[in-house]
Amino acid sequence: MKGVGAAACCRCSGGPWCECERVDTAEQQQQQAAAAAAAARLEQERRLQLLFQQLDVNQDGGLCVNDLAAGLQRLGVYRTESELRKVVKAGDKDCDGQLDFEEFVHYLKDHEKKLRLVFKSLDKKNDGKIDAQEIMQSLRDLGVHISEQQAEKILKRMDKNGTMTIDWNEWRDYHLLHPADNIPEIILYWKHSTIFDVGESLTIPDEFTEEEKQTGMWWRQLVAGGGAGAVSRTCTAPLDRLKVLMQVHASKTNNMCIAGGFSHMIKEGGLRSLWRGNGINAIKIAPESALKFMAYEQIKRLIGSDQQPLGIQERLIAGSLAGLIAQSTIYPMEVLKTRLALRKTGQYSGMLNCAKHIFKKEGARAFYKGYVPNMLGIIPYAGIDLAIYETLKNSWLQRYATDSVDPGVFVLLACGTVSSTCGQLASYPLALVRTRMQAQATTEGAPQPTMLGLFRHILSTEGAIGLYRGLAPNFMKVIPAVSISYVVYENLKMTLGVTSR
Secondary structure (H helix, E strand, O other): OOOOOOOOOOOOOOOOOOOHHHHHHHHHHHHHHHHHHHHHHHHHHHHHHHHHHHHOOOOOOOEOHHHHHHHHHHOOOOOOHHHHHHHHHHHOOOOOOOEOHHHHHHHHHHHHHHHHHHHHHHOOOOOOOEOHHHHHHHHHHOOOOOOHHHHHHHHHHHOOOOOOOEOHHHHHHHOOOOOOOOHHHHHHHHHOOOOOOOOOOOOOOOOOOHHHHHHOHHHHHHHHHHHHHHHHHHHOHHHHHHHHHHHHHOOOOOOOOHHHHHHHHHHHHOHHHHHOOHHHHHHOHHHHHHHHHHHHHHHHHHHOOOOOOOOHHHHHHHHHHHHHHHHHHHHHHHHHHHHHHHOOOOOOOOHHHHHHHHHHHHOHHHHHOOHHHHHHHHHHHHHHHHHHHHHHHHHHHHHHHHHOOOOHHHHHHHHHHHHHHHHHHHHHHHHHHHHHHHHOOOOOOOOOOOHHHHHHHHHHHHOHHHHHOOHHHHHHOHHHHHHHHHHHHHHHHHHHOOOOO
8 A cells, every 4th residue: 555645656556566666767777878878878989089080190081100109299109110000001901101090090999998808907906096006916926026116116107197097098108009909919018128239248238028038029039139240240340350450550659540450450451341250240149148047047046035035236246247257258259350350461361260279379268268358247237237227218208208108118228328328438447458368378387477467567558548548439439330230230120020119
């Protein structure tokens, strides 16, 4: 029985179990959800249309790689040419080399669906936001261990409103038109690492995730870096040989200049003589890189832990020890390189002939001449190189990365060039003494020149400037070496199918 004044339901008897009101509420919720979804689609269409207009710099209705690069740069977003080429290739259905509006919208909608899945998988708390702890956990699941401070740096690049969390819009905008659409690829994008060759050994071997190791991406990365280094060293070999000649032969009485040095080399052995010693210099890249990488991985396991990532100091120790192991193993090749660079026309018929001659005349110990100053030079070079590189990179990020701007490969190359130059400057006197010790041929059983004895002799006869002979051609080769290495490295990466980092 209804209470007094109660209205009867028009669809049923209005008993105590009436479901009509609940059905109406469910229908209203469905209608509201449908309206919200329609509004979201309309907003997405408007957003993509505006974005297309902003990127279409020449207003021709199509987006090529150059349009994307210029348009994104206006928006404060930086992408490499290879990354943008992948985007165009993925969305270009009619294969005309550009994206029209329909292709652009289809690509971005599909890309955003994948990014949404990644966002949800990173959102461990399921609260619609990603914080530093969730970034650390996600990276740890892939075998990459970072500190909370490093996670916060990654977070700050994406966090536009200063909440120290990332919502979906910030996540989507940060990965705008980047080909990475799964967790391992996005982690690689965050890593900001690169390999390049300035003719000297890299301080710290590159880091690789478990995914990269399992898929074989690590050896492709090393091959690409080694190939780029070989081409780069070959192109700058004349400057490297001139440096060695000036280190050994230049003095107060023999004031060898750059033009005079080149003239002397060409007059003595022709144009081909400019590349003496380059063959073994290029060949030793492969064993040195492989040994350093393997040693670095083992040392990391010994001094690190699964819970905590290696800090800068630990990485410096691990990198220096790995460099020491690799250098100790291939050091005889360093001696051969110096002897071959200094040889006169017809003195040796090749690398093996040179090695046999040294062994016969001077004994096995000759292959380790200059070993002590070479090893001592690793620590100041590695320490200064890494410290300056990290300082420059972090300073750039703090000053310019406030709006989710990626450092970009050119910033990293510039940081690496400056840091490597400073490292070489600090360790150069040891490198010069090492080269002079390697160059001095002695008979077996005769007294060997010592490192301290050479330092005293150079300082007493030439002064402090004598410790920096050959520095000019050494610095002259840095920028071309880095530029050539980068171009070759990027092309080799594409050939080998290495994911852009």
